[in-house]
Amino acid sequence: xxxxxxxxxxxxxxxxxxxxxxxxxxxxxxxxxxxxxxxxxxxxxxxxxxxxxxxxxxxxxxxxxxxxxxxxxxxxxxxxxxxxxxxxxxxxxxxxxxxxxxxxxxxxxxxxxxxxxxxxxxxxxxxxxxxxxxxxxxxxxxxxxxxxxxxxxxxxxxxxxxxxxxxxxxxxxxxxxxxxxxxxxxxxxxxxxxxxxxxxxxxxxxxxxxxxxxxxxxxxxxxxxxxxxxxxxxxxxxxxxxxxxxxxxxxxxxxxxxxxxxxxxxxxxxxxxxxxxxxxxxxxxxxxxxxxxxxxxxxxxxxxxxxxxxxxxxxxxxxxxxxxxxxxxxxxxxxxxxxxxxxxxxxxxxxxxxxxxxxxxxxxxxxxxxxxxxxxxxxxxxxxxxxxxxxxxxxxxx
Numbered sequence: 001x002x003x004x005x006x007x008x009x010x011x012x013x014x015x016x017x018x019x020x021x022x023x024x025x026x027x028x029x030x031x032x033x034x035x036x037x038x039x040x041x042x043x044x045x046x047x048x049x050x051x052x053x054x055x056x057x058x059x060x061x062x063x064x065x066x067x068x069x070x071x072x073x074x075x076x077x078x079x080x081x082x083x084x085x086x087x088x089x090x091x092x093x094x095x096x097x098x099x100x101x102x103x104x105x106x107x108x109x110x111x112x113x114x115x116x117x118x119x120x121x122x123x124x125x126x127x128x129x130x131x132x133x134x135x136x137x138x139x140x141x142x143x144x145x146x147x148x149x150x151x152x153x154x155x156x157x158x159x160x161x162x163x164x165x166x167x168x169x170x171x172x173x174x175x176x177x178x179x180x181x182x183x184x185x186x187x188x189x190x191x192x193x194x195x196x197x198x199x200x201x202x203x204x205x206x207x208x209x210x211x212x213x214x215x216x217x218x219x220x221x222x223x224x225x226x227x228x229x230x231x232x233x234x235x236x237x238x239x240x241x242x243x244x245x246x247x248x249x250x251x252x253x254x255x256x257x258x259x260x261x262x263x264x265x266x267x268x269x270x271x272x273x274x275x276x277x278x279x280x281x282x283x284x285x286x287x288x289x290x291x292x293x294x295x296x297x298x299x300x301x302x303x304x305x306x307x308x309x310x311x312x313x314x315x316x317x318x319x320x321x322x323x324x325x326x327x328x329x330x331x332x333x334x335x336x337x338x339x340x341x342x343x344x345x346x347x348x349x350x351x352x353x354x355x356x357x358x359x360x361x362x363x364x365x366x367x368x369x370x371x372x373x374x375x376x377x378x379x380x381x382x383x384x385x386x387x388x389x390x391x392x393x394x395x396x397x398x
Contacts (some may be wrong), residue, residue, distance in 0.1 A: 013046050015047045016048070016114070016122060016124055017051065017124075017125045018039060018042075018126045019051045019052070019125065019130055020050070020052055020127070020129055020130065020131060021130055021131055022084050022128055028248065029249065030223075033201075033302075033327060034128075035128045035129075040290065041226075043070075043072050049116075049120045049122070050074045050075065051064070051077075051133070052074065052075070052133070053078065053079060053133055054084075054134070055078065055084050056084060061078040062078055062108065064076060064077040064116060073120075075116050075280075078146045079106055079132065079133055079134050080106065080109075081099055081102045081106070083099065084132070095178075100182075103131065104135045104189065105136035106136050108134070109136050109140075110136035110137070110279070111138065111140075112132075113136070113141065114143065114144065115143060117140070117146065119265070119282070123146075123350065125141050125146055126148075126149045126150075126151070127193075128151050129154070129156065129361050131156050135190070138189060138193065142191060147194040148156075148195075149193065150195070150197070150216075151197040151198075152203060152207065154203075154324055155322060155324070157186040157187075158186075158207075163321050164321060164329075165320050165321050166322070166342075167363070179394035186212075187210070187211060187212055189388050192214060194216065194217065195216060196213045196217070196219075198219070198324070199223045199324050200324050200325040201220055202345050206260050222350070223325055223326060223330060239273040242271045242272050243271065243272040243316050244272070244275060245270075245273065245340070245375075246275040246309070246314070247260050247275070247277070248315060248328045248332075249326070250279050251278050251280035251327070254320055254321040255318070255319055256319050256320045256322075257276065257280075259365075260295035261274070261284055262365075263318075263365045265288075265289065265294070265295075266365070267369055270293070272293060274294045275295050275297055275308070276294065277299075277305060279295075279299035281296040281298050287290075289373045309335040310335060312335075313375075314337065315331075315332035316341075317339075317340070317341040318342050319362065320342070320362055322344060322345040323346060324345065324346050325349060325350070326341075329350050329351070333389060333391050334392045336385040336388055337385070338356055338357040338381075338385060338387075338388045339351055339388070340357055340360065341357060341358075341359055341360075343362065344362040355384070355387045357384070358375055359369040359371065
């Protein structure tokens, strides 16, 4: 099943306004991939407009510019702030704090949002990650009375960084007065949209425990995949050597990329390989330390990843942060590839231990190596492969 079967069924045709802070060419990770997948599917049957941010290019960038791109109308603007969300990585902590405050209460974004709504006249507004667009956007939508569907991909309404690593669970208790104020402000600014969509029960339960969205309709829908992962024929594989493990996604600490490489170097099996697929390979090249079994393949489009998965035996998801539901697990299952996943947040929800993959304790090298070894020695690989494919076929919009 592809993306259009995983989203709430909409009457055809509708005017849909979709909002996300980052859209190509400024994509960073899985949340942007999910948003793009939804855009590509919805625009097949609906009139889709997109509101997203642009880098500073003079005072005229404060007003949204309009362009037609691949069958959708794109509105891009620079939300008034001390720098763009596009360039927030690496900024000093004090500047980021000022930026977050301005982003939360951005009156400029509020009025731009209302202006775009008047121009588009949407039947429904669908928001995704709007940090960087401005947290006044939900209030602007609410003031128009137009139905609002918000999709949550992370914990950014609970913690400004949106990133809590394994072992730092105290961050959820909000012992920091600034974090408590931030959470309270987010709860009031977002209110209760018409519908809130989560990709994992973990994230849904976490937000409900914190008192968010108490008047909203709540639904859990797995992250959508582009049709390319379902259109190609899938041949259920048999295990052969070398056994190919693949970690897919932007290379960084929170995704467990460095942990994965360092641990794999201690995996004593010679007849296996680790493929690292994702941007940022230059960061990790020195960690490979000449191990001929580890291959850095760089970033690839979905089509190429789909082709490579035909030759992969297991996909690795070694995340170290409390994440929602990594789309890479579903991409693997769609191609009959079992997954080896860190048991943290919503990452482990699609995995049934020993049936369509294996679980391990996040950041625990011994647990990770045990899972690799169990997968390597598994004599039921074809059964695992069939179950992986079946588990994705059983997912529906209902």
